[in-house]
Amino acid sequence: MTRLNVLASLLLASILAFAMPHALAGSTHVDIEHRLSTEQLHATGIDTLSPAQMELLNRLLRDNATDAGPDGIYRHAPPQDPHGHVGLEDGPIHGRLRGALDGWQPGTVFELDNGQLWKVLKGKVKLPESLQAPPIVVVPGVAGRWFLQIDEDLPKARVYRID
Incomplete structure (x- = not known):
């Protein structure tokens, strides 16, 4: 991994650590781009994400908020949707x-x-x-x-x- 990728990964982990307590507290989900100021979005590089990457980040924040233990640690991946909602597994x-x-x-x-x-x-x-x-x-x-x-x-x- 390049130094930039390592820094981006560390930054994303920090953002997730900041965002998760709010989600765990039962607050209504607010997309990450609405939680941070323009300066914070730029400093973290989040403003460079594509729309698809931004949607994925927000979905991960939303979905993983219910997958943490009482200590806030994530021990496994979120369960698959049993209702078969439309997603990437569907073809064009x-x-x-x-x-x-x-x-x-x-x-x-x-x-x-x-x-x-x-x-x-x-x-x-x-x-x-x-x-x-x-x-x-x-x-x-x-x-x-x-x-x-x-x-x-x-x-x-x-x-x-x-x-």
């Missing part, structure tokens, strides 16, 4: 959109050729020209999140299934 969904596509914003509903309906939660794009029934891929992310991708060069829309 390939299909075509029904109708024309000019862009999307929160609230836009996509209807796929397989009958599924997906609604945009985050993301906004205005396409330079309308696409007729474009092929799409809905890909799973961490913690049950899904992203609709039209083209690799375009941003993905964060979506959730409504039907």
Whole structure:
């Protein structure tokens, strides 16, 4: 490991040690980016995490808060979800959109050729020209999140299934 990786690991461990007592005390979970000041986020390097890394860190903080013993020490991994919630183990969904596509914003509903309906939660794009029934891929992310991708060069829309 490089010196930078070692420092980043130590810093992350320190942040987790700071964050866990709050979670163990039964407080409502607050994402790490809302717990620290802008200066602290920058000093720790957390502001350089990708959105997926940030979601994973927050999920680990949330999930592990219930996995500690009374002394705050974590002795095993969190249990697997017995309800089979959607996650990274699910494969992507390939299909075509029904109708024309000019862009999307929160609230836009996509209807796929397989009958599924997906609604945009985050993301906004205005396409330079309308696409007729474009092929799409809905890909799973961490913690049950899904992203609709039209083209690799375009941003993905964060979506959730409504039907």
